[in-house]
Amino acid sequence: MKRRDFLAGGLAGGVGLAMGGHARAQARGTIRFLTPETDPSQVKVWQELITRYTEANRGAAVQPEYASWDDLIRKIPADLMAGRPPEIVAGSSRVSFMAAAAKRNLLVDLAPLVDQIGRADFHAPSLKAWHLNGIQAAIPYGVQWPVLWCRTDLFQEAGLELPKTWDEYRAAAEKLTNPARGMFGACFPAGRTWNTQIQATIAIWGAGGRMFDDKLNPTFDTPEIRRAMTYYAEMCRFSPPDIGQYGFREASAAYTSGKAATTFYWGRVLSHLYQQAPDLLPKSKTVHIPHGGTPATALGWDEFVVYKSRNTNAALDYVKFMLEPQHMFMMMEPVIAHVVPTRTSVMPMVERHDWVQKHPDIVRPLIEPIDFGISATQETPDRPFNYKWDAIEARNIIPDMVQRIVLGKEPVNIAVEKAQKEAVDATKDLRP
Missing domain, CATH: 3.40.190.10 (Periplasmic binding protein-like II)
Structure with a gap:
């Protein structure tokens, strides 16, 4: 574009x-x-x-x-x-x-x-x-769209390239995580928050999954979504221990405070760095969200x-x-x-x-036009506006699924199956 x-x-x-x-x-x-x-x-x-x-x-x-x-x-x-x-x-x-x-x-x-x-x-x-x-x-x-904020100094010290794929990100996050030093390689939220919902949906899209089919029927119980939630749970292992409370502000603060080597966020972190941690500005860079086969981010x-x-x-x-x-x-x-x-x-x-x-290395991925941004209300260009999505948001179906997996240690296949039933129940009586 x-x-x-x-x-x-x-x-x-x-x-x-x-x-x-x-x-x-x-x-x-x-x-x-x-x-x-x-x-x-x-x-x-x-x-x-x-x-x-x-x-x-x-x-x-x-x-x-x-x-x-x-x-x-x-x-x-x-x-x-x-x-x-x-x-x-x-x-x-x-x-x-x-x-x-x-x-x-x-x-x-x-x-x-x-x-x-x-x-x-x-x-x-x-x-x-x-x-x-x-x-x-x-x-x-x-x-706007979120990107991955990265501490380039920590990546360089560990001999790592900035990640483009899930495999690269998972390996880097594990290597950069050192709980004894209070350092974590990733920052995947698990709070009952909108931030958790957005990051989880990006993982679903990055796996090639969709939450609704072309007829706007919920499709949460699919191999792609199970794969996405398995990856999400793995990345939470390399995230700060208090992610069960994380929303937007906490995710940004984890990066600016030096607790997380990476965080998923929008361009607002740039202003937070100027206000709170200017020493990290020359050590920071952004890249597009690593994916599991399908480049995607939330528009x-x-x-x-x-x-x-x-x-x-x-x-x-x-x-x-x-x-x-x-x-x-x-x-x-x-x-x-x-x-x-x-x-x-x-x-x-x-x-x-x-x-x-x-800061062109920070700003470029944030303001240069992209062609892989997705809106939850229209997951593909050829389908109608999803009037059912509001019910999914209102019931916190996705954050609850994440919490069951990450905090409750529920098997992914069971948590995803429950999310599918909840989504069907939430949308079955809705009409355009």
């Missing part, structure tokens, strides 16, 4: 948008802005954008609210039941969750806003990924979603403000290379950033 193809394109559709510019925000109430993007540096940017917006629009008010990724899908339904959803959700990356909201007619169609801003400047496949239930349910401002987005409310017009105005190129860059700058901007006009600002210039 070429950069010009990756960063340009269009998507048809949309209805009229009733917006009267910044002045309309003045007559509205407080805009609730909910996000799981809670790094201190990121929070600082959110606050700066709010200040700029409210100073430019006297009478406007934006109330930021923060929740973890795992708590987000519990908080929003509670707010909906209370009759007061957040006007804006930023960076949830939960496509299936938002698809369910679009089906319930809870979301504003953002296609007119895309057209108003300039559709040709947006990455068309990212817009298409969020075109749900006949509407533009979200506007993605960044597309995700940071996006803006607008819930229908009495403040809809004000919320749309604020989203438009945040999507201005300089403001988009402000959102990305503290965690540069964590996401690739979805507007062509923002990419040159990213490429000029000092960290990008200084």
Whole structure:
């Protein structure tokens, strides 16, 4: 996939948008802005954008609210039941969750806003990924995928090449693991968390497996998935002993603290290294996730979603403000290379950033276009959107399977068989 193809394109559709510019925000109430993007540096940017917006629009008010990724899908339904959803959700990356909201007619169609801003400047496949239930349910401002962070100094000392395959990674992780020194070669999470789910699904895809067939029937009990979960359990042996509690933050901290020689993560680790362990910057490099025969990684987005409310017009105005190129860059700058901007006009600002210039071996796999990213809601390009995936996520079927294998020492074939039954039960009554 070429950069010009990756960063340009269009998507048809949309209805009229009733917006009267910044002045309309003045007559509205407080805009609730909910996000799981809670790094201190990121929070600082959110606050700066709010200040700029409210100073430019006297009478406007934006109330930021923060929740973890795992708590987000519990908080929003509670707010909906209370009759007061957040006007804006930023960076949830939960496509299936938002698809369910679009089906319930809870979301504003953002296609007119895309057209108003300039559709040709947006990455068309990212817009298409969020075109749900006949509407533009979200506007993605960044597309992202995880990579493997590696301590090059430790690999060199051990005479190892950076891994490309499961066999290479397994051998390297075993050689680099030294519990007496508090050093572990890998960092495979086993918490009941979203991070565990994503890393396990990448292992499944890397084995050539799929969790649903072309007719959207669950296919967890297959040789490929059993092989993937066997590999996952093996790699947990070379991971820190507290992985049963690991989510995103713990996986990053294991690397930046020197506990793990490798970790599976997105570009945010670069900012964490600058903040917490700058001495590791010259000793770090990223490579694409090692695979078991099929290159694969998880494709995700940071996006803006607008819930229908009495403040809809004000919320749309604020989203438009945040999507201005300089403001988009402000959102990305503290965690540069964590996401690739979805507007062509923002990419040159990213490429000029000092960290990008200084660390090409880290940044290149994070921002150069790939053609092996997979979304759980559409595991292959030719199949329909998987409306059943939200039920799998909601029941934590994959993290529970991992925990039974890794923490409960349950045989892989039994754990996978249970996951298949749970998946069938969770999805049997669902309809498009």
